Amino acid sequence: MIAVIDNYDSFTYNLVQYLGEMGAQLEVYR
Numbered sequence: 001m002i003a004v005i006d007n008y009d010s011f012t013y014n015l016v017q018y019l020g021e022m023g024a025q026l027e028v029y030r
Helices: 010-021
Strands: 002-005 026-029
Touching: 002 010, 010 026
Parallel strands: 002 026
Antiparallel strands: none
């Protein structure tokens, strides 16, 4: 499980998309 804190920038969105494609389990917090 990877926790990602979203500070509303495009880098966070791209990182989540990339890790999701690799099969990682993600939890995004805003």
